[in-house]
Amino acid sequence: MICAICGGTGGARLARGISNVYDPAKITYICNVGDNIRLFGLTICPDIDTVIYYLSGIADYDRGWGLHAESFNFLERSHLFFPDVWFGLGDKDMATHIWRSDLLSSGWSLTEITIRETDLFGVHSRVIPATDTWVETWIETVAHAALHYEEYFIRYRCEPRVSRIRYVGIEDSRPAPGVLEAIASSSTILIAPSNPVASVLPIISVPGIREALTSNREKIWAISPVIEALELPAGERIRARSRERLLAAYGLPHSPVSVGQLYKDFCSHFVLDERDFVCKSQFEEMGYDVHLLKTDGLSLERQIDFARELLQLKGMAIAGGASVSG
Numbered sequence: 168m169i170c171a172i173c174g175g176t177g178g179a180r181l182a183r184g185i186s187n188v189y190d191p192a193k194i195t196y197i198c199n200v201g202d203n204i205r206l207f208g209l210t211i212c213p214d215i216d217t218v219i220y221y222l223s224g225i226a227d228y229d230r231g232w233g234l235h236a237e238s239f240n241f242l243e244r245s246h247l248f249f250p251d252v253w254f255g256l257g258d259k260d261m262a263t264h265i266w267r268s269d270l271l272s273s274g275w276s277l278t279e280i281t282i283r284e285t286d287l288f289g290v291h292s293r294v295i296p297a298t299d300t301w302v303e304t305w306i307e308t309v310a311h312a313a314l315h316y317e318e319y320f321i322r323y324r325c326e327p328r329v330s331r332i333r334y335v336g337i338e339d340s341r342p343a344p345g346v347l348e349a350i351a352s353s354s355t356i357l358i359a360p361s362n363p364v365a366s367v368l369p370i371i372s373v374p375g376i377r378e379a380l381t382s383n384r385e386k387i388w389a390i391s392p393v394i395e396a397l398e399l400p401a402g403e404r405i406r407a408r409s410r411e412r413l414l415a416a417y418g419l420p421h422s423p424v425s426v427g428q429l430y431k432d433f434c435s436h437f438v439l440d441e442r443d444f445v446c447k448s449q450f451e452e453m454g455y456d457v458h459l460l461k462t463d464g465l466s467l468e469r470q471i472d473f474a475r476e477l478l479q480l481k482g483m484a485i486a487g488g489a490s491v492s493g
Contacts, residue, residue: 168193168194168195168349168352168353168354168355169185169189169193169194169195169353169354169355169356169357170194170195170196170197170349170350170353170355170356170357171185171194171195171196171197171356171357171358171359172197172356172357172358172359172367172370172371172380173196173197173198173199173214173218173357173359173361173366174198174199174202174214174359174361174362174365174366174367175199175202175213175214175217175218175231175232175361175362175366176217176231176232176361176406177359177360177361177362177366177392177406177464178196178198178199178214178217178218178359178360178361178366179217179218179220179221179222179226179231180221180360180464180465180470181357181359181360181390181464181470181473181474182194182196182218182221182222182292182359183221183222183467183470184464184467184469184470184471184472184473184474184475185474185478186222186292187467187470187471187474188471188474188475188478189474189478189483191222191290191291191292192291192292194292194293195292195293195294195295195345195349195353196218196292196293196294196295197295197296197297197346197349197350197370198212198214198215198218198281198294198295198296198297198370199214199297199361199365199366199367199369199370200212200214200215200277200296200297200298200302200369201302201303201304201316201334201365201366201369202214202304202316202317202365202366203301203302203303204254204303204315204317206254206256207245207256208268209261209264209265209267209268210264210267210268210271211254211256211264212267212277212281212296213232213317214366215281215284215294215296216260216263216284217231217232218294219281219284219285219288219290219294220233220234220288222285222288222290222292222294223288223289223290225288228467229402230402231402231406233255233257233260234257234259234260237257237258237259237260238257238258238259239255239256239257239258240258241256241257241258241261242255242256242257253318253321253322254317254318254321255321263284267280267284270283276299276343276344277296277299277343278295278296278299278343278344278345281294281295281296282294282295293345293349295343295344295345295346295349296343297342297343297346297369297370297373297376298340298341298342298343298346298373299343299344300336300339300340300341300373301336302334302335302336302337302340302369302373303315303316303334303335303336304316304332304333304334304335304365304369305332305333305334305335306319306327306329306331306332306413307329307330307331307332307333308327308328308329308330309327309328309329309330310327311330312327314327316365319409320365320405320409324405324408325405325408325409325412326408327412328412328415329412329413329415329416330416331416332364332365332413332416334368334369334372337369337372337373337374338374340373340374341373341374341375342373342374342375342376342379346373346376346379347375347376347379350376350379350380350383351379351383353386354386355386355388355481355483356380356383356386356387356388357387357388357389357390357477358387358388358389358390358430358434359390359392360390360391360392360462360464361392362392362406362409362410362413363392363410363413363414363425363426363429363430364410364413364414364416364417364429365409365410365413367429367430368429371433377432377433380433380434381432381433384432384433384434384435385435386435387433387434387435387436388434388435388436388437388438388458388477388481389426389427389430389434389436389437389438390438390462390477391423391426391427391437391438391439391440391443391462392410392426393407393410393421393422393423393425393426394423394440394442394443394462394463395422395423395442395443395446396440396442396443397440397442397463400465403465407421417429422446423437423439423440423443423446423450424446424449424450427449427450427453427455428453431453431454431455434455435454435455435456436455436456436457436458437450437455437456437457437458438458438459438460438462438477439457439458439459439460439462440459440460440461440462440463441459441460441461441462442461444459447459458480460473460476460477460480461473461476
């Protein structure tokens with residue numbers, strides 16, 4: 168069994184690659200809920216939906232979020248009533264949020280809804296939230312503005328410098344059903360190349376999860392979301408800027424080494440992009456076993472190649488080209 172700790176686009180790309188080369192039914196994805204937000208009376212779970220959309224083969228891979236061939240009639244019309252609206256709700260995507268919100272109001276837990284969502288989308292892997300507790304990531308800027316992370320990312324494009332990050336509600340949260348069991352029973356635990364502060368740390372900060380990972384440290388592999396030697400295409404630069412701004416709030420530069428510093432207490436293996444080999448000795452000094460691979464996953468071909476090389480590095484059996492869709 169494989170367990171993956173993942174956020175949005177970075178986690179979804181890893182999921183898409185692994186599901187092409189490994190039995191999807193043997194993989195559990197523990198998803199970040201810090202991006203969850205309530206808008207228009209709806210409960211929106213961006214990271215959960217992105218992972219499920221990628222695994223079902225219907226995501227908009229160019230944007231990195233939402234559904235393929237999406238329309239935005241609702242969003243355009245909503246400007247008449249909400250001139251300041253900034254969240255990019257697509258018409259097809261709206262159906263997911265309406266359905267989820269209806270089930271939540273009927274007493275379903277987020278875990279139950281997410282498992283049902285994977286079934287409806289034909290996804291054979293298990294996708295579960297880190298917690299059923301309502302948690303939100305909030306950004307405090309140097310100019311003293313308080314913003315939900317989604318607003319900071321979408322509306323302000325991560326331009327303002329950050330002084331503090333808060334995971335509101337995290338102290339009262341507890342792991343969702345199946346989370347600790349997935350960590351304990353998996354032979355390999357992957358920390359996806361997701362934003363370490365916005366996507367991974369909200370999961371790790373749920374009481375009980377960091378301790379569970381620390382107890383299983385020897386089987387945990389982190390994949391660097393930062394590739395210093397890679398020139399990013401325009402669409403990726405806002406994600407890089409987000410990582411840079413949030414790491415800076417911790418007093419850390421935007422580098423693979425900074426990610427390693429955040430993970431070293433609960434992770435023993437670090438997969439570094441081969442183009443950043445000059446950092447290898449710094450990871451070894453932190454106590455990591457370092458593995459060099461070409462880690463970028465900006466295309467389906469690269470996602471599959473990386474997943475295959477990673478699992479072969481682990482000595483795990485590779486499937487013969489399983490379909491990404493359910």
